[in-house]
Amino acid sequence: MAVINVKQFSRKPVATPQTEEVKGKDQVQNNAGGFVFQLTPWDQMRRYLILGAEGGTYYVAEQDLLKQSYTNVVACIKENGRRAVDMIVEISDKALAPKNDPAIFALALCAAEGNDETKAYALANLGKVCRIGTHLFHFGQYVNALRGWGRGLRRAIGAWYLAKDANALAYQGIKYQARDGWSHRDLLRLAHPVASDAKQDAVLRWMVWGIDGLGKREIVRKQVGKVSGIIADGRTDKYPARTRQLPDMIAAFEKAKTADVKTLVGLIAEYDLPREAIPTEKLNELAVWEALLEKMPITAMIRNLGKMTSIGLLKPLSKAANKVVSSLKDVEVLKKGRVHPMAVLIAGKIYGQGRGDKGSLTWTPVPAIVEALDAAFYLCYGNVRKTGKPLLFGLDISASMGSPIAGSPLSCAEGTAALSLIHANVEDNYHVMGFSSSFIDLHIRKGMRLNEALKHITGKNFGSTDCSLPAQWALQNKVEIGGIIVMTDNETYAGSIHPFQALQNYRKAMVPDLRQVVVGMTATGFTIADPKDKLSLDVVGFDASAPNVIADFIRGELT
Numbered sequence: 001m002a003v004i005n006v007k008q009f010s011r012k013p014v015a016t017p018q019t020e021e022v023k024g025k026d027q028v029q030n031n032a033g034g035f036v037f038q039l040t041p042w043d044q045m046r047r048y049l050i051l052g053a054e055g056g057t058y059y060v061a062e063q064d065l066l067k068q069s070y071t072n073v074v075a076c077i078k079e080n081g082r083r084a085v086d087m088i089v090e091i092s093d094k095a096l097a098p099k100n101d102p103a104i105f106a107l108a109l110c111a112a113e114g115n116d117e118t119k120a121y122a123l124a125n126l127g128k129v130c131r132i133g134t135h136l137f138h139f140g141q142y143v144n145a146l147r148g149w150g151r152g153l154r155r156a157i158g159a160w161y162l163a164k165d166a167n168a169l170a171y172q173g174i175k176y177q178a179r180d181g182w183s184h185r186d187l188l189r190l191a192h193p194v195a196s197d198a199k200q201d202a203v204l205r206w207m208v209w210g211i212d213g214l215g216k217r218e219i220v221r222k223q224v225g226k227v228s229g230i231i232a233d234g235r236t237d238k239y240p241a242r243t244r245q246l247p248d249m250i251a252a253f254e255k256a257k258t259a260d261v262k263t264l265v266g267l268i269a270e271y272d273l274p275r276e277a278i279p280t281e282k283l284n285e286l287a288v289w290e291a292l293l294e295k296m297p298i299t300a301m302i303r304n305l306g307k308m309t310s311i312g313l314l315k316p317l318s319k320a321a322n323k324v325v326s327s328l329k330d331v332e333v334l335k336k337g338r339v340h341p342m343a344v345l346i347a348g349k350i351y352g353q354g355r356g357d358k359g360s361l362t363w364t365p366v367p368a369i370v371e372a373l374d375a376a377f378y379l380c381y382g383n384v385r386k387t388g389k390p391l392l393f394g395l396d397i398s399a400s401m402g403s404p405i406a407g408s409p410l411s412c413a414e415g416t417a418a419l420s421l422i423h424a425n426v427e428d429n430y431h432v433m434g435f436s437s438s439f440i441d442l443h444i445r446k447g448m449r450l451n452e453a454l455k456h457i458t459g460k461n462f463g464s465t466d467c468s469l470p471a472q473w474a475l476q477n478k479v480e481i482g483g484i485i486v487m488t489d490n491e492t493y494a495g496s497i498h499p500f501q502a503l504q505n506y507r508k509a510m511v512p513d514l515r516q517v518v519v520g521m522t523a524t525g526f527t528i529a530d531p532k533d534k535l536s537l538d539v540v541g542f543d544a545s546a547p548n549v550i551a552d553f554i555r556g557e558l559t
Contacts, residue, residue: 013505015497018466022498025530031059032400032465034493036526043538044069044525045076045084045106049091050540051523052102054407058400059491060524069523073106074113081118085110085125092129096544098342098406103129104138111153112146123156127163133176133184136160140187141180149190158193166199170247173207175274184208202242203250211254214243253277265291275300289313293320298327298337302347306356309363321366328372331379341380342542345418345450346408348373352451357409374450377418384422384547387554389482390429393420393444394470396488396521397460398436403489405521406542410454412521415541416487417457419519420444422547423485436463437494439473464494467528471502471516480511483554487519487541490526499528503536515554519546534559 018034021027027035039047048069056062077084088110090096092103107129110122130136136157143153161169173184184207195201205213217239252271256264257279264282267273268291275283275292282288289308293301301324308314314321327333328344352370355362378384401413410418420432424446432444434457442460444453470484484503492499507514518529521541529536537553539546552558 013508014501016501018468018493018495018498022501025500028526030491030493030526031057031524032491032493034465034491035498036490036492036528037531039525039527039538040531041072041076041079042083042087043527044072044523046087046091046543047520047525047540048073048523049088049102049106050097050543051406051521052097052099053523054099054101055404057489057491057522057524058403065523068525069102070109072525073109077110077114077118081110081114082121084114085118085122089125089128094545095338095340098340098408098542100129100135101138104135105142108139108142108146111143119152123152126156127160130160133172134179136187137176137179137182140182154191157187158191161188161191161204162193162196162200164200166197166203166245166247167249169200169203169207170249171274173203174249174253175276177276198242198245199247202245203247205239205242206246206250211250214241214246216241249273261285261287264288268292269294275304283307284311286311286313290320293323298333298339299343301327302339302343305347305351305369306361306363309351309366309369310361314366314369316366316368321368325368325372328369328376329379331382334376334379339376339380340542341377341544342406342408342410342415344373344377344380345415346410348377348450349410349414349454370449370451377450378422378425381422381544381547384426385551386426386428387423387483387551388428389554390480391423391427391431391483391485391554392470392474392479392481393423393430393432394439394467394484394486394488395420395432395434395442395457396436396465396467396486397434397440397442397457398463398465398491400465400489400491401521403522411457412489412541413457413460414454415521416519417442417444417453418450419487419541419547420485421448421450421453423550424448433470433473434460435466435469437466438463439469465492466495467492467499468495468497468502471499471506472497475502475506475509478510481514482511484514484516485519485550485554486516486528487521488528489522490518490520490524490528492528500530500533500536503533507535515556517550517553519550 016022021035028038030036053062053066053069056065088103088106092100107122111119130139188208195204219237249271252267252273256267256277265287272295290313350356352365354365395416397413402411405412405415424430432442434440434442442456444456467486467488470486474481503516516536518527518538519541527538529538539549
């Protein structure tokens with residue numbers, strides 16, 4: 001008679017140490033030594049496009065993380081180049097990422113590593129990813145290191161300039177003059193675009209030769225003999241004077257270089273000169289900043305809050321402060337300016353502390369502006385929907401979460417605190433806790449200021465990582481919840497049970513259809529969520545669309 005092994009029918013909770021692979025689960029070892037799951041190449045590419053590799057992680061140096069991301073992006077391009085370009089354009093065009101650099105680099109990879117169709121498609125979408133001069137300089141730097149300057153690339157760069165009228169080109173030339181060792185002059189000399197009208201031609205010539213290059217010009221082209229190989233003078237190209245066709249903004253910019261403060265203020269007001277047009281020695285003048293603020297773009301306004309406060313322009317109850325507060329609370333202004341919530345969060349942290357992370361500049365924060373930055377953070381996410389279910393938030397506060405997120409002054413742990421507040425402010429029933437090797441109450445609550453929430457996290461990065469603790473705590477305390485949201489770098493290794501096993505045990509004992517969302521805070525290719533679990537979802541931290549995706553998934557409206 002055969003012996004029946006009753007253990008295979010046991011309903012006893014399963015548990016495997018995280019340093020051991022669970023048989024049959026196709027796990028991989030993370031950078032901390034624990035076993036987790038591998039993201040799909042496309043999910044990993046999305047993480048990179050949103051979070052980038054700048055600053056690296058606690059376990060992986062920046063160059064190593066960039067190399068991993070590079071290899072993965074190239075693999076996606078080889079698999080489906082059009083899909084890769086579409087993902088890059090979506091994330092860049094919708095401002096889903098804190099920085100545009102990863103998208104620019106990935107587009108350069110498409111233009112270098114893709115097949116002919118992918119290269120053409122990438123270059124056709126150049127203007128959707130590289131919207132300003134700085135973006136184009138970055139692209140030029142990346143693509144120059146990856147490939148040669150063929151006809152298609154030259155044509156695409158030229159088309160970027162020719163798609164703008166003379167006034168738009170003038171603004172680009174003044175505001176975005178050079179970056180990464182590249183200038184408009186460098187790119188135009190490679191692209192050789194032919195202007196469609198005299199005004200556009202005037203700006204292009206100014207970009208290449210400056211104000212002295214707008215008169216009549218004759219250029220003798222050299223040519224090489226087909227047989228002899230001897231270089232000799234060839235045709236002579238003649239160019240008419242373009243001084244009269246130059247946009248007024250450029251003329252004002254040239255005048256501003258030597259103008260006194262009174263004249264400079266008038267030029268700013270009349271011609272809408274940006275801060276980059278102002279001589280450095282005039283950037284400590286109150287009147288100059290007062291004039292600049294009148295039509296200052298929202299992104300520039302956010303970047304210069306400390307400077308404008310330090311010189312006395314922004315102070316309590318002042319007209320200038322009221323203007324800033326009004327702009328920060330205007331959702332349409334934020335949307336039009338493509339302001340990412342992380343940019344506001346960083347600005348709020350730095351402005352609230354009264355000093356920059358670099359340099360010696362200090363100021364006394366204006367309370368109304370601090371509050372407006374808080375409001376702007378939530379407005380950047382739009383109308384966040386609630387789940388209507390009891391939620392448990394598990395924020396990773398282990399030592400590895402002290403590393404910077406997306407190369408910013410914020411730590412990954414601070415990022416989780418801010419993200420949890422987005423949901424806390426719309427939900428009726430939630431609890432926010434932090435885990436490392438233990439599980440603690442973080443006392444984050446609805447209505448809390450962002451800076452206060454960040455302080456609740458600061459200094460709490462300690463110990464090893466056990467991502468199974470949220471589900472274990474819920475089971476031990478017999479808490480019925482509708483969703484667990486874990487925010488982590490997925491470098492778990494310290495627990496006696498895998499996170500997905502703890503989740504299974506909770507579902508068996510408490511809520512069978514409990515949904516879990518894992519919010520990845522770094523660009524590594526790991527996740528604690530079982531890819532075969534249809535009730536688990538991976539999202540990227542600081543993807544501006546993530547809060548509503550999370551809410552829809554937990555409500556069961558997204559599969």
